[in-house]
Amino acid sequence: MxxxxxxxxxxxxxxxxxxxxxxxxxxxxxxxxxxxxxxxxxxxxxxxxxxxxxxxxxxxxxxxxxxxxxxxxxxxxxxxxxxxxxxxxxxxxxxxxxxxxxxxxxxxxxxxxxxxxxxxxxxxxxxxRGLPTPTVAFYKMFGLSSLFPKSKIFGQYHLGFLDxxxxxxxxxxxxxxxxxxxxxxxxxxxxxxxxxxxxxxxxxxxxxxxxxxxxxxxxxxxxxxxxGESTKKGSLNYVKVFYQAMIIFARKHFAQSSSQLFALLINFAIVMRGLLTLLTSLLSSSLLPLIDGALMFLGVYVVEIYWASNIKSAPEYYPEKFLFFIVPVYIAVWIISVLLSGGYERPYKISLTYRGLLWGTIFITAIYGLLPNEWRFSRAIILLGAVSSGVAMTFTKVIYNRIKHGKLSFEAEDKKNILVFAETKEAERIKNLLYQSGIDASIFVENRIQNLTATSRLFNVNEIIFSSASLSFKEIIEYIKTLGGNLEFKIVNPDSDAIIGSNSKNSAGDVYDMEKNFAIGNSLTMRKTRLADISIAILLLLFSPFFLLKKNGKKALANTGKILSLQKTWIGYCGNKNDHNGLPKLKPAVFLIDEIKGVEAGERARELNRFFASKYRVGESVKMLLKYLLQ
Structure with missing residues (x-):
């Protein structure tokens, strides 16, 4: 053989x-x-x-x-x-x-x-790659190999000086x-x-x-x-595991003195890389809210000066505690409300931003009415502050889109243009897979290889999907290698319902798959679910004497602590672990979906779980739970 x-x-x-x-x-x-x-x-x-x-x-x-x-x-x-x-x-x-x-x-x-x-x-x-001697590893860990990839001295790890x-x-x-x-x-x-x-x-x-x-x-x-390695190296866990493997290698093959120095350098690199990863992650997730917060504070400050000088006729009308304590609290509530409403989800939708500001303003005004007089400064400032905050958030989204996408609009991304390279029958199957997977795109079909490049340019294609029934794998690899750059690519087998590729250097791979199209797995839906869970837990505590009289109320009340500490969710999958395979992960549940529906799923547990995950709506889930608790 x-x-x-x-x-x-x-x-x-x-x-x-x-x-x-x-x-x-x-x-x-x-x-x-x-x-x-x-x-x-x-x-x-x-x-x-x-x-x-x-x-x-x-x-x-x-x-x-x-x-x-x-x-x-x-x-x-x-x-x-x-x-x-x-x-x-x-x-x-x-x-x-x-x-x-x-x-x-x-x-x-x-x-x-x-x-x-x-x-x-x-x-x-x-x-x-070259042998990762302590010197070569040092150049890699501290970025010298990236700065000088073609250098015969610093580029030895990936042998960048070799063609x-x-x-x-x-x-x-x-x-x-x-x-x-x-x-x-x-x-x-x-x-x-x-x-x-x-x-x-x-x-x-x-x-x-x-x-x-x-x-x-x-x-x-x-x-x-x-x-590829570039898709994993941003992960702190990867850095730690990989560099610890380097320590094992050094201790095995290098002199003891060299391996000890090597281990010391690697542990130092892990700490530094960890701090860098943490800082990068914080900046990536918090930069826009921080900019929003700064502009919102400036907007409320301008409103406060105008209102005090022109309406109250007293420039010093508002005390310092209002500007430096109350206003930051308002801003925090608005930003958190926008976050929970999905206003920071990409692609940015300005309607979600305005919805978050509205709910935040309603919350602030509701709490405002419960405060003692010395802490109630002005409802007008709240309303005008909400308006100025909306202007500030709109401005940051517009500028972000201008920088990121080169356009002054509220949509972060244009609708994707996908070219399917396949024969007619297979192309129709692939189009159906895309629709069933929830992919919102304009889809074009080409089956003549000589027209592939021209068709891609003609329709401003972002992504090409190759059918392995129409081209050999060698041809597909060659076209991806030749056309690569700004285009994205995926491959589908004629006997598969999964369309496979990798569109981002920050992810290991992407799959368009009907099994992945679950409403419950959406990050915005998960945040709304957590908010609903907490709200119901608070409701149960407020009306605990009433719910203690209900058949299912005692169990619910006993789990409110774990709901509030985000250890559990109210409704989850039924059956055993095999019945959860391929579904989005959920926290342990207080009640199972078949229990809520009042019917034991048995052998149809997997089918019910898939139905629950794909058709999940937060509002419907809340209705089901309250109906169950009130029995």
Whole structure:
């Protein structure tokens, strides 16, 4: 047997299905086996693998980690060559044949990696890497490798000074695609299971070279790797896990004095990176509300000066505590109300901003009437302040859209223009999938490859969806690589209801899938649900004597503390954990949906849960709960 392909999967069912489809096409002309190890996935991957032919599936009962799972596959592999392949990859039909030919022509080659692109066609620098010595790791951790990527001194981690379009020796290969000679693997040993995630590919690459072989970066074939390193490195958890793996590597292969210094530098880098990540996250989520708050304060201040001077005829009419205590409280209430109303959800909708300001103003005026006279300054200031705040928030949204999208409008994004490349019947199926997945877009169809570029430009297309029934995977990869840049790309298999791609450098991948189109999973809906939960809990406490007399009231009152502390929600899924698979996660529930409806779901629990998740409305949920509590 020529080749053993080993894939470790964990909760990426749709990506795995696409990967297996491309692998099946790539092994048609060679003697090969495909071994898939699932690390206790809960997204339906296991059920899919049980129905998939021409593979060997190992179904673990726990997440054993990347190294352990790959070793399970390597131990039963029969091929002359062994490929470790990530499940979120797409390979070309001739990728494996080209790799085998290269290895056959280079007897000193122990392993090779290939030219990898992300879902938008960008080259992934982790396709080729140098040995992370303490010096090289220092340059990477402190950003020097990013500042000087082409430097032979500072750019050694990703070997940026080597032409990505030419084949080179490269000490370290990526575990996303690691094509190895089985003989070299026998001499170097299996993956070190001390590494749970990240670093094991570096360690194995280094050991292969230590036993006398050379590793190569092979540029003559391309693959897609959706979850490239650039999509993960913004995560603090990734930074911590990856750098700790580097410490294990250093202690294993470098002198003790060097490894101790290395560990010290890495721990320092983790702390600094953590602070930077936290600061970036805070700025990203809080910058617009902070600017809004500052402009709102300025607006209320102008209103206060005008009102005091021209209406009250007393410039010093309002005390300092009004301006520096009461006004900030007003502003905080308005901003929180806008937040809860979805006014800070992208794309920004100015109507939600105004709705939040209205509710905030109603709340402020209601509380205002309960305050003692010395704290009641002026209802007019509240109303005029709300108006000036609306002007301020409108201004920030307009400026944001001008900077971000180059237009002075309230809509953050134009309606997406999607081009579907497929034959007529398949194109109609894909269009239906898009509609059923809740994608709001103008959809165009093209089935002649020579017209692809022209049609994209003609209709200002933002995204292209390729059907693998109309083009080979090699052609799809080549077009993504060639057309990449501002365009987004997705791929759909003719036997799949999932449309797969990666549209953002900040996310691992995107799926248009009917299963994902759940109303209950929307972030705005979740915030409204939490607000409704808290409101009902307060209502229960206020009327506790009444609800204590009701059949279901005692249980509800006993859980108000956990509702108010956001540990629980009032209504949730029924059945067991398997009946929740593929659904948005909810907090533990006080009452189950079948309990609320008064009918035991039994074998239809999964069906009821899906119905509940897809048709969920906060108002309807509140009505159901109150009706149940009043029985």
């Amino acid at each position: 020529q080749l053993s392909v080993i894939i470790v999967n964990y909760n990426v069912k749709h990506f795995l299905a696409l990967c297996l489809k491309s692998v099946a096409a790539a092994v048609k002309n060679i003697s090969a086996e495909v071994i898939v190890i699932d690390n206790n996935s809960t997204d339906g991957s296991v059920e899919m693998l049980q129905k998939t032919s021409n593979i060997q599936a190992i179904l673990n009962k726990q997440n054993t980690g990347f190294a352990v799972a790959n070793n399970q596959g390597i131990k039963i592999a029969k091929g002359k060559y062994v490929l470790l392949l990530n499940p979120d990859t797409v390979v070309a039909e001739d990728t494996f044949e080209k790799c085998i030919a290269f290895m056959e022509a280079h007897e000193n080659a122990g392993a090779l990696g290939v030219y990898m692109i992300d879902g938008k066609g960008n080259f992934l620098p982790e396709s080729k 990505k379009n030419e084949t080179h020796q490269a000490e370290i290969l990526s575990g996303a695609f690691m094509f190895m000679r089985a003989e070299a693997l026998q001499k170097s040993g299996l993956l070190d299971e001390a590494f749970f995630m990240y670093g094991e590919d570096i360690d194995l690459s280094y050991r292969i070279e230590k036993v006398g072989y050379k590793n190569y970066y092979f540029s003559d074939t391309d693959i897609i790797h959706y979850k």
